[in-house]
Amino acid sequence: MRARMEILETSLIERIVDEALSILETTGVLVEHDDAFDRLVVAGFTGTKDNRRITFPRPIMEEALASAPSSLTLHDRDGNPHATLSGDRVHFVPGSSALRILDRKTGEIREPSSPDFVDYVKIANGMKHLSYLSTAFIPKDVPQDIADAWRLYMVLSYSKQPIVSGAFTAFGVPRMGQLMAYFRDDRQDLIDRPMSIFTCCPNTPLRWGEDPISNIIDCAEWGIPMEIVPVLLLGMISPSTTVGALVLHTAEVLSGLAIAQRIRPGTPVLFGGAPASFHMKLMTNPMTAVEALQLYCGYAQIADHLKIPSQAYMALSDSKFNDSQAGLETGMGAILASLAGINSVSGPGMLDYVNCFSLEKLAFDDEVVAHARRFIEPVEVKEDLPTQALIDELVREKHLMMSEHTLEHWPEELYIPGPMVDRTNWEQWEEHGSKTFKERAAEVIDECLEDYDVEPLDAALHKEIRTLFASTCSDKEVALPEFE
Amino acid sequence: MADYALMNQLLFEGKHKIVQQMTEEALAEGLDVAAVLEDGLIAGMRVVGEDFKRNRIFVPEVLLAARAMKAGMAILRPLLTERGDADTSETIVMGTVKGDLHDIGKNLVGMMAEGAGFTIVDLGTDTSAEEFIAAVREHDAAILGMSALLTTTMIYMPKVVEAVKASGLDVKIAVGGAPVTPEFANEIGADGYGADAASAVNVFKELVAAREASRTSP
Numbered sequence: 001m002r003a004r005m006e007i008l009e010t011s012l013i014e015r016i017v018d019e020a021l022s023i024l025e026t027t028g029v030l031v032e033h034d035d036a037f038d039r040l041v042v043a044g045f046t047g048t049k050d051n052r053r054i055t056f057p058r059p060i061m062e063e064a065l066a067s068a069p070s071s072l073t074l075h076d077r078d079g080n081p082h083a084t085l086s087g088d089r090v091h092f093v094p095g096s097s098a099l100r101i102l103d104r105k106t107g108e109i110r111e112p113s114s115p116d117f118v119d120y121v122k123i124a125n126g127m128k129h130l131s132y133l134s135t136a137f138i139p140k141d142v143p144q145d146i147a148d149a150w151r152l153y154m155v156l157s158y159s160k161q162p163i164v165s166g167a168f169t170a171f172g173v174p175r176m177g178q179l180m181a182y183f184r185d186d187r188q189d190l191i192d193r194p195m196s197i198f199t200c201c202p203n204t205p206l207r208w209g210e211d212p213i214s215n216i217i218d219c220a221e222w223g224i225p226m227e228i229v230p231v232l233l234l235g236m237i238s239p240s241t242t243v244g245a246l247v248l249h250t251a252e253v254l255s256g257l258a259i260a261q262r263i264r265p266g267t268p269v270l271f272g273g274a275p276a277s278f279h280m281k282l283m284t285n286p287m288t289a290v291e292a293l294q295l296y297c298g299y300a301q302i303a304d305h306l307k308i309p310s311q312a313y314m315a316l317s318d319s320k321f322n323d324s325q326a327g328l329e330t331g332m333g334a335i336l337a338s339l340a341g342i343n344s345v346s347g348p349g350m351l352d353y354v355n356c357f358s359l360e361k362l363a364f365d366d367e368v369v370a371h372a373r374r375f376i377e378p379v380e381v382k383e384d385l386p387t388q389a390l391i392d393e394l395v396r397e398k399h400l401m402m403s404e405h406t407l408e409h410w411p412e413e414l415y416i417p418g419p420m421v422d423r424t425n426w427e428q429w430e431e432h433g434s435k436t437f438k439e440r441a442a443e444v445i446d447e448c449l450e451d452y453d454v455e456p457l458d459a460a461l462h463k464e465i466r467t468l469f470a471s472t473c474s475d476k477e478v479a480l481p482e483f484e
Numbered sequence: 485m486a487d488y489a490l491m492n493q494l495l496f497e498g499k500h501k502i503v504q505q506m507t508e509e510a511l512a513e514g515l516d517v518a519a520v521l522e523d524g525l526i527a528g529m530r531v532v533g534e535d536f537k538r539n540r541i542f543v544p545e546v547l548l549a550a551r552a553m554k555a556g557m558a559i560l561r562p563l564l565t566e567r568g569d570a571d572t573s574e575t576i577v578m579g580t581v582k583g584d585l586h587d588i589g590k591n592l593v594g595m596m597a598e599g600a601g602f603t604i605v606d607l608g609t610d611t612s613a614e615e616f617i618a619a620v621r622e623h624d625a626a627i628l629g630m631s632a633l634l635t636t637t638m639i640y641m642p643k644v645v646e647a648v649k650a651s652g653l654d655v656k657i658a659v660g661g662a663p664v665t666p667e668f669a670n671e672i673g674a675d676g677y678g679a680d681a682a683s684a685v686n687v688f689k690e691l692v693a694a695r696e697a698s699r700t701s702p
Contacts, residue, residue: 399588402547406544425679
């Protein structure tokens with residue numbers, strides 16, 4: 001069986017879901033944008049224009065839950081199936097949307113640029129244990145009203161892998177949809193063979209502001225899979241207790257899911273989240289706080305109960321640097337996410353409350369992910385029960401290192417980590433150059449860059465995409481960065 | 485005509501019975517024993533060593549190849565001894581020191597060393613200085629290898645070193661084991677230290693070369 005962790009009894013899950021549906025039916029959500037409000041009314045929701053509150057009758061919710069897919073297969077740039085998100089399959093993806101990077105060469109924390117982003121894509125593309133990519137941070141050398149699509153363009157230029165992304169403005173999704181459609185036969189083909197997941201975050205508590213509500217509607221119209229990611233702060237904008245927080249979290253996710261299903265039934269929606277604790281003294285919001293981790297695991301169980309794929313911001317750290325705290329938080333998050341069966345785990349590479357991205361951390365986290373994946377591999381009988389023959393051989397030979405059984409099974413059973421997890425003894429470590437974490441990370445990263453080999457886009461397509469940027473950017477004279 | 489490339493490959497794959505048979509056949513064809521050793525066996529082990537270093541193969545595969553090497557050497561050794569040029573078949577007497585019953589690491593070193601062509605006389609665990617000295621004398625060993633797993637038993641090592649030096653035996657002393665460090669080895673007057681089984685074999689080769697050099701120097 002596969003290792004699986006549960007923190008909620010089924011009867012409690014049912015009560016939490018029922019309570020969330022009641023809240024949606026009575027309190028509903030606030031839609032803070034007139035056009036979006038009108039679009040939702042046209043789509044069949046009931047709402048009062050005066051207070052712009054939309055409510056969700058049970059039949060609408062039942063219909064929505066029935067039409068939401070339980071599985072999502074992401075396709076690569078060329079249209080080939082790449083990763084399926086369903087059941088208890090776990091995928092890890094770099095964290096997304098940091099404002100800063102930790103420069104691996106200077107140690108400086110600074111604003112990123114497009115060349116930094118190109119490096120990131122090439123390196124992330126070479127990570128062995130991450131399933132697909134994200135638009136990890138925001139380059140500051142392009143106008144910010146096109147930065148969302150610009151990041152997507154750079155990933156598509158340098159990697160074939162699917163992408164977790166999202167729009168920064170109310171009008172961002174259509175441009176990004178158009179960009180992705182260049183890699184498909186038509187819009188329907190983009191729906192049939194999706195290449196991305198877009199993040200849509202409600203404004204807790206129970207509000208949808210202009211940007212996220214526009215994004216969710218646009219994503220549904222374009223058929224772009226989305227992850228609904230409430231950002232509860234326990235004790236501040238959420239009950240401080242786990243059950244109450246799960247009710248609010250579930251209500252917010254299901255409101256987004258219902259809107260998406262109403263616009264386009266069958267649009268893939270992930271039951272996501274980035275909840276955090278609220279630090280009652282520092283007023284910070286640690287996503288790796290132990291009670292927040294409990295909330296992540298709880299909502300993963302609710303998603304599973306509702307047969308909706310899940311997403312979480314885990315396997316990351318709130319620490320500022322790649323220190324012991326970063327190791328603790330990332331490792332704990334990765335293992336818990338794996339045990340909880342979360343389908344898409346966004347986090348590797350991320351530091352400082354999802355504000356800072358580190359390539360060195362990405363290299364380390366790739367190894368953390370490998371450990372987490374190995375831990376949840378099913379425990380099965382592998383020619384070792386009955387065990388008498390193996391014990392006889394062990395007693396006779398005094399070891400099993402040359403046993404047929406060992407030769408057959410050790411390569412899969414005994415995971416040998418890459419250089420980011422140091423398994424040398426002191427003398428071996430000295431013999432191999434006494435390399436520090438930074439030096440080993442540099443070697444892994446340089447190797448990824450050396451081995452990078454992805455078929456480039458053709459020049460005509462680049463030109464077409466750049467024309468799209470120029471025509472939709474607020475700055476018509478914009479000079480976009482050039483890259484290879 | 486012996487197919488050395490095939491022999492190397494079979495040795496690499498750990499097919500000890502076939503390697504032994506091919507060794508016999510090569511000698512039966514009248515091939516020179518030193519050539520069979522070098523081109524048939526050592527060349528194969530060289531690839532094993534290289535691939536181990538490059539993480540292409542791991543301990544189990546090395547041990548299987550070592551067993552195949554040992555099978556071939558069992559045929560060649562008497563002839564090499566007869567000719568008096570058996571440099572790689574030097575004998576190592578090894579054991580875990582008195583008071584210590586741990587032998588996993590020591591056994592691994594022994595297997596790896598056999599794979600490199602050494603003859604191993606394994607005294608087992610809980611070995612006294614007198615037992616080491618008697619075995620070195622009896623087998624005309626080039627190297628005495630001592631292992632300890634505990635800080636409470638490694639302190640017996642200097643006693644063995646002292647006793648060996650007092651005996652006047654021409655033998656190099658190598659030490660290893662989890663608590664043992666290069667500094668400790670140096671401090672107690674040992675000639676070599678191996679951090680792990682693979683490096684221990686290299687140390688043995690260096691010690692044999694040093695011993696040969698000291699014997700031939702004027």
